[in-house]
Amino acid sequence: MLKPLLTATLIALPLSLPLTLPATAQDLPPPVVETAVRDHILPGFSALAGSSARLAQVAETDCTGQAETLRNAWGAAFDDWIRVSHLRFGPTEMENRAFALAYWPDSRGTTPKTLTKLFADHDPIITSPDGMGSVSVAARGFYALEFLLYDPKFQTDAGYACALTRALTADIAATTSAISRDWTESYTALILTPGSEYSPYHSTDEVKQELFKALAMGLQFTSDTRLGRPLGTFERPRPTRAEAWRSGRSQHNVILSLQALRQLALILAEGDANLVSDVEQAFDTAIQQATALDDPIFAGVEDPSKRLKVEILQQTIDLIREQQLANIGNKLGVAAGFNALDGD
Template structure:
């Protein structure tokens, strides 16, 4: 019996490679990827409209449109390959972590010089990537330091230019994903993905990298160390979206994981239970900006949330990956 079990274990990757992955690839593209990028321009378009109606940073309508558009991006941002990475689009949408304060410098420079790039979308798209995207807009809407800088009319134009740039990127990604998706679902010898295994590897990498980024960066940066917590390193803490980004990411990654594990119900159940625990942990925390990393009792709950995400990663790497015959491999967090 042990010999048979050992042989079966050796054969498992080969069996996984022999599977027809077409149904899973089609399902992920049509029900996970494309709907997210189709929705993104709807929300970013509404953001542009709101900025044109009222560019006051404290406008409830503008801030609500900002939240809705940012929600849509976070729900798609784990898909960092293909059209999402062309022309550094993902960084242009969300330049974070910004460890050297480049966003502050870029925005201050625009305001101080009244850079006329704000009048030309193509020109603004060529400006510093740190002055573009949701985190630049967060500074303009939520950072008191920018509330009185320079001329009010110019600040309004800058807010509108950032919103329009976000929308242009969203539409470019949505359009390009329509033509990119068929190559993912139907690999070919001369295509971007030559085999179904390569396409599955890309999707598994998105899952693995998304979990890593949420645990180690979204939570790890503000946690810092027990003796030196860093609450102001939390993602989008000024707009109090830090915890929301963790939850949105988990919900999106849970959906992707369930589709990748569709042919393996036991693993799918393990993953779903682990995601449920992590999401429940996130929802039990009443700390939208993750400021509680500085308080021992609150910190414990945030660390428990981080550990629950590590548990998901363990299941993905030790159960799902080997069963699919693939591994996370290189990811976009590794750099060049």
């Protein structure tokens, strides 16, 4: 979560804010922070901005909901979002950007309700300059676009569906571009210079905690939400609560998330050979289990034998949370008792 006034600070920062590091050796950020920014965060958001821009370009050429090229472009951009979706701090949290890209879970069905109203009213707001910025976040981003691409209900009114598809893809492109730009032009300098005038972080330890929290939250979201929601209870499994089941991406998103979290975890292990080996083994086991499910939308949660495999995967991820997170926290010097899911 952003510190107070951080949004205003980021907006006010000059674009020429230098990305140079402090001059004195004792002020230099540790390699783990530099590596996380250079190898994980910046390339992740750059890739997302690039694939989102391509998605918007494809929509301008062919906005038909069932067009394979459009679905593929959406899938590629969505892949890149999943790979950075655990980085919920800094530029992603400004102006509700993360929610505007990914409003899910949606336990009350707000997204289809809001989309239905837009269609019923033929609301012209989507065609006005910056109009999508005034639309509810429930009707923006990758999950809203999934309805237009994969739910026949939203493909009957071809003219409005086309206009809304183009508006949504342009909005996604603008939002992801802003996130990537803010990371490059301002937030990288802020996170690498804790204690400086504009930085929201008072110390390097706070930066480490931010990265550690992102890893912990990513694991929890995949376990509790991506797997927990479709699992429901044994008596009442809920397969249609799985993430992106309409497009058949539920299992795929779990695998992508685990691969991205694996990369961040290995960076945070700071080159400790034993810890790196343990982290690699734990994540590789989880990824292998996720891949072996052969259950794209977790429909198997209603079958006891297939459900067991999903539960075992969830237990494996929870074991990573319990064991490897503790080891990484000790390595980073995260204070005992620090809850990575707490706010600032």
